[in-house]
Amino acid sequence: MKIMVCLISDQHVPNLLSVHAAEPDLLFLIETPGMKAKKGASNFIRAIRMGCSKKPKCRIRALAEENSIEAMNELLGNLFSKYSDAEWTVNITGGTKPMSIGAFEFFKSKVPKILYVPIIGQNKALNFADGSFVELGYRLKIKEFLAGYGFYYFKKDEIILEGEKRAKELFELAVNLSANIDIAHKMMNDLDIRFKEVYGDDIEKARSKARDKGIILVKLQIQDQKIRNLLSDSFGLNDDGGNLNGKVKHHAAQFLTGGWLEAFIWGILSKYSHDLGIFDVRLGIHPGKKSDKDVSKKEVKNDWDIAFMYDQSLRFVECKTGDQEHDPSGSETLYKVEAVKKQLGALNIKSYLATTSPNVLKGNGVKDAISDRAKFYNCTIIPGMEIRVLAEMEINKDPQIVNEISRLFILKEAVPK
Structure with a gap:
């Protein structure tokens, strides 16, 4: 029988990867009172159940004295005496330092x-028993990563997949709008006028209603013929001498009022994910924590535009289009992005702000104050001129597009096949 011991801590990924590599039959999780209060072991077990093809039996063992090497030795001694003939593996990455030292001292001559x-x-583990390395080849999905921190998906998988299917179908249109941001912004401004005509002068409420109910377009003028043809074909609109008319359903309204940028960024990352070394590229997930009190039915939710995994860590992209008049300095969006990262409490998370809005720009670059704040938050800003270039490279089938994506998203340089 194969047995493994993991020391539970706030950061569950090192333990999770090693469990996938070791494939134990029985897994002991050593948990302190502090980690029990955070549901550390139970969250870890939920993450294991999501991904392991061979699901081990899990046993939680409480360690009351988290800073006592002696207490750790006593607990491990009781476990080891019951299964001394088993094949043991221990991960000493987690827990407190005394727990880690105690585990090493106990097992150093035994396993x-x-x-x-x-x-x-985190692609390999150091084996302190002999100085060798153990490959950790398993690729964590976003849902497994989040589960270890007590987060759930509040949007059903089938709804996420439906949104991704629509984005894939609209990718060519999204690319062309991203390559012609001025046209896209004019279209959005013209749509705002129509929204207010139908749903009232409060533009935020009007947009919300259009995204929920759809809208009937009357003489939406689009000068660019290719974009006009794509809009007409994609949404079943009539082209009347350069003007588009017809019913736009709610999903189409969401796309036209800014979702085109999300569809472009998601589509470009998905299309080249293999060459980029990224995986599980998802669009529009709603992660959050459930309330401890079921009666209140409160949820802590986030609406992530795009998220993906890279080098066993989570990365997510916030997309902003239009004038963003409510946030002239660009600070509000950055605060929102940082708040999401703090809520998770995970290490190595990186965020991006892909924005076609002029509020972050100064000349041909990003405003110094915004750039400095973004660096402090470990958030990379991808402004409109970079988005436009990337879209043009996609249209022109530029073979250097993978390297350009790698540069923008700070990934290891990749060479397209």
């Missing part, structure tokens, strides 16, 4: 695998 997984570069 062949004492694993430590560094936070940076």
